[in-house]
Amino acid sequence: MPTTSRKKHGENLYLAAYARFARDLPGNGRSWIGAMRQEGIERFESLGFPSTRDEAWRYTNVAPIATTPFALKPEARADALTPDLFEQLAFEPWECTHLVFINGRFSPELSRTRALPRGVEVGSLDEALDSRRELIEPHLGRLAGMEGQAFTALNAAFLRDGAFIHVPKGVVVDEPVHLLFVSSTNGTAVMSHPRNLIVVGEGSQVTVLESYAGLDAGASFTNVVTEIAAGDGAVVDHTLLQRDGEGAYHVGTVQARVGRGSSLSSHVISIGGALIRNDINVVLDGEGADCTLNGLYVTHGTQHVDNHTVIDHARPHGTSRELYKGVLEGRSRGIFDGTVIVRPDAQKTDARQVNRNLLLSDDALVDSKPTLLIRADDVKCSHAATIGQLEEDALFYLRSRGIGSGMARNILIQAFVSEILGRIRIEPVRTGLECLLYTRLHDGHRRDTEVTP
Amino acid sequence: MLEIRNLHAKVNGKAILNGIDLKVHAGEVHAIMGPNGSGKSTLAHVLAGRETYEVSEGEVLYNGKNLLDLSPEDRAREGVFLAFQYPVEIPGVSNMYFLKAAVNALRKHRGEPELDALEFLTMVKERMKLIEMDHNLLNRSVNEGFSGGEKKRNEIFQMAVLDPKLAILDETDSGLDIDALKVVANGVNALRGPGRAVVVITHYQRLLNYIVPDRVHVLSEGRIAMSGDKGLALKLEEKGYAWIGAAEGAARPATA
Numbered sequence: 001m002p003t004t005s006r007k008k009h010g011e012n013l014y015l016a017a018y019a020r021f022a023r024d025l026p027g028n029g030r031s032w033i034g035a036m037r038q039e040g041i042e043r044f045e046s047l048g049f050p051s052t053r054d055e056a057w058r059y060t061n062v063a064p065i066a067t068t069p070f071a072l073k074p075e076a077r078a079d080a081l082t083p084d085l086f087e088q089l090a091f092e093p094w095e096c097t098h099l100v101f102i103n104g105r106f107s108p109e110l111s112r113t114r115a116l117p118r119g120v121e122v123g124s125l126d127e128a129l130d131s132r133r134e135l136i137e138p139h140l141g142r143l144a145g146m147e148g149q150a151f152t153a154l155n156a157a158f159l160r161d162g163a164f165i166h167v168p169k170g171v172v173v174d175e176p177v178h179l180l181f182v183s184s185t186n187g188t189a190v191m192s193h194p195r196n197l198i199v200v201g202e203g204s205q206v207t208v209l210e211s212y213a214g215l216d217a218g219a220s221f222t223n224v225v226t227e228i229a230a231g232d233g234a235v236v237d238h239t240l241l242q243r244d245g246e247g248a249y250h251v252g253t254v255q256a257r258v259g260r261g262s263s264l265s266s267h268v269i270s271i272g273g274a275l276i277r278n279d280i281n282v283v284l285d286g287e288g289a290d291c292t293l294n295g296l297y298v299t300h301g302t303q304h305v306d307n308h309t310v311i312d313h314a315r316p317h318g319t320s321r322e323l324y325k326g327v328l329e330g331r332s333r334g335i336f337d338g339t340v341i342v343r344p345d346a347q348k349t350d351a352r353q354v355n356r357n358l359l360l361s362d363d364a365l366v367d368s369k370p371t372l373l374i375r376a377d378d379v380k381c382s383h384a385a386t387i388g389q390l391e392e393d394a395l396f397y398l399r400s401r402g403i404g405s406g407m408a409r410n411i412l413i414q415a416f417v418s419e420i421l422g423r424i425r426i427e428p429v430r431t432g433l434e435c436l437l438y439t440r441l442h443d444g445h446r447r448d449t450e451v452t453p
Numbered sequence: 454m455l456e457i458r459n460l461h462a463k464v465n466g467k468a469i470l471n472g473i474d475l476k477v478h479a480g481e482v483h484a485i486m487g488p489n490g491s492g493k494s495t496l497a498h499v500l501a502g503r504e505t506y507e508v509s510e511g512e513v514l515y516n517g518k519n520l521l522d523l524s525p526e527d528r529a530r531e532g533v534f535l536a537f538q539y540p541v542e543i544p545g546v547s548n549m550y551f552l553k554a555a556v557n558a559l560r561k562h563r564g565e566p567e568l569d570a571l572e573f574l575t576m577v578k579e580r581m582k583l584i585e586m587d588h589n590l591l592n593r594s595v596n597e598g599f600s601g602g603e604k605k606r607n608e609i610f611q612m613a614v615l616d617p618k619l620a621i622l623d624e625t626d627s628g629l630d631i632d633a634l635k636v637v638a639n640g641v642n643a644l645r646g647p648g649r650a651v652v653v654i655t656h657y658q659r660l661l662n663y664i665v666p667d668r669v670h671v672l673s674e675g676r677i678a679m680s681g682d683k684g685l686a687l688k689l690e691e692k693g694y695a696w697i698g699a700a701e702g703a704a705r706p707a708t709a
Binding site for chain 1: 503529534540543544545546558
């Protein structure tokens with residue numbers, strides 16, 4: 001039997017960091033959120049970090065996260081975030097509300113807000129915790145449970161800031177909202193535990209881009225939890241973009257509850273970071289609820305991206321469409337573990353789950369584990385997974401028309417990737433990412449590029 | 454224009470072509486007929502540069518150059534075109550984008566400026582009329598979800614746009630109804646000219662009613678068993694391929 005009394009080095013680091021964090025909280029952390037933090041650290045202490053013996057963490061070793069002494073380093077500004085870099089990270093000239101967070105803390109100076117429809121609230125969670133308690137308390141931590149979830153518990157323990165978005169009943173927010181989280185290490189291993197809460201009222205609509213970036217290649221650990229409550233008939237489009245730095249460890253959970261006749265689209269684009277672990281969990285909790293989960297991981301070097309998704313069909317007539325695609329180069333590693341649950345009540349569920357992977361090198365590795373757990377009898381569910389290389393037939397076809405082998409490869413890779421990018425609804429983000437990824441994928445194959453005689 | 458000398462080729466170690474000799478002059482149309490498994494498609498793919506086929510002996514001269522030394526893309530750039538028996542579906546790549554990339558690769562090779570979007574569209578629209586191709590197919594992914602006939606038409610359309618010197622049609626007629634067959638024939642006949650040559654590979658004589666060949670060759674067990682004028686195709690239609698074996702057997706010593 002494993003003993004919990006013998007605390008491990010890694011957990012101790014975080015317990016000590018928590019003690020410092022709790023001590024320095026304003027008002028000694030006695031706000032209503034204090035109980036949640038306390039529960040979080042206790043839960044984390046008893047769970048400890050997951051190991052590769054845990055089925056859900058089989059392929060992802062979190063030892064580097066557990067053993068690096070990451071520090072909380074809240075900063076209001078970051079010199080490395082130059083106007084040029086901001087332009088790039090904010091997809092300018094895209095104009096929208098950008099909330100900027102440095103090492104997990106909201107930076108009013110760097111943020112840009114624009115007029116939003118009446119009653120819509122977009123801002124720092126920290127600032128809203130007391131003033132909007134009646135709105136936040138029913139959702140915060142209720143959507144993303146800590147049970148068995150060490151990282152969610154750790155996030156709760158260090159809960160301090162993040163974004164709070166509230167769209168009241170019947171409001172359509174046309175302009176997307178961008179939440180930009182940047183890590184700035186300046187030589188210190190930094191961590192942040194952002195918590196985002198997005199509450200969308202009945203019949204309302206909102207589009208959110210949640211993006212992460214590193215200002216340098218230093219070691220950082222981002223452990224984020226985003227909770228989304230989509231009311232009945234609401235339409236929510238959520239894009240998670242991970243452009244973390246080379247030394248970044250990123251563990252993220254998105255927990256969404258989708259109400260009756262409501263629709264959630266999620267896009268998860270992972271391109272930067274040393275280690276990324278995503279848990280995207282959606283509960284279709286109303287009749288006729290609908291969700292679309294799109295994912296794209298493009299990795300090279302020794303990057304490691306582990307995507308876990310759970311779509312829980314809890315009510316009848318739900319629809320889910322899931323498509324995750326990976327393009328892997330170098331010695332990088334990708335994991336797709338997707339589960340679709342259909343509860344006994346959820347008759348007439350229509351679920352389709354697909355994972356496709358393109359390996360561009362001999363040393364890249366993918367594990368794909370699509371799972372259907374069906375407890376109802378009148379449903380339509382399918383799943384598929386493929387792992388392969390560029391198709392020789394297609395390459396030859398292109399070459400037989402005069403297209404060089406390097407360009408033929410690029411065309412096929414682009415086509416593979418564009419199926420996901422094309423679904424991103426925020427136009428500047430879609431075109432920006434197309435540009436970024438195509439350049440990167442082409443560069444990766446410069447060695448194969450044709451030599452024109 | 455094309456001279457094939459004693460060509461031998463293998464797939465996965467299995468000999469498919471066993472010494473093909475063939476000369477095609479500019480301005481000519483040759484038909485290569487033969488039963489299934491006689492090596493017709495292998496010959497087409499070897500000429501286009503498919504790497505899965507291993508040439509073990511012989512040579513192929515194309516306008517004086519050693520064709521087998523060129524990559525598939527360089528063969529295309531030099532004016533060789535293969536209309537595939539089974540055109541490949543490429544999801545996510547539009548027909549238009551694909552063709553533009555191909556046209557410009559060929560132009561670049563010839564030292565001509567690339568076509569801009571408008572010039573390209575004008576040229577494409579003109580060629581589409583020839584093939585009577587549905588305009589919507591241009592914006593769809595290459596061959597994806599196309600019917601068999603649409604795929605074949607798309608091959609001929611590509612041929613019309615790329616304007617090759619040597620076109621090789623690999624069973625482009627199989628599975629086509631008579632209207633589509635005429636369209637294919639129109640495309641090929643429009644290409645006929647003094648500086649060009651066409652090799653039509655077919656199982657049936659039917660297409661040759663519309664594309665009248667200068668020479669007809671019968672392929673059998675990886676060799677050209679018989680050659681003749683267009684009358685040979687009619688004879689084959691009447692007597693069947695078994696007749697070739699019998700005729701050949703009679704002409705050769707039994708020990709061959």
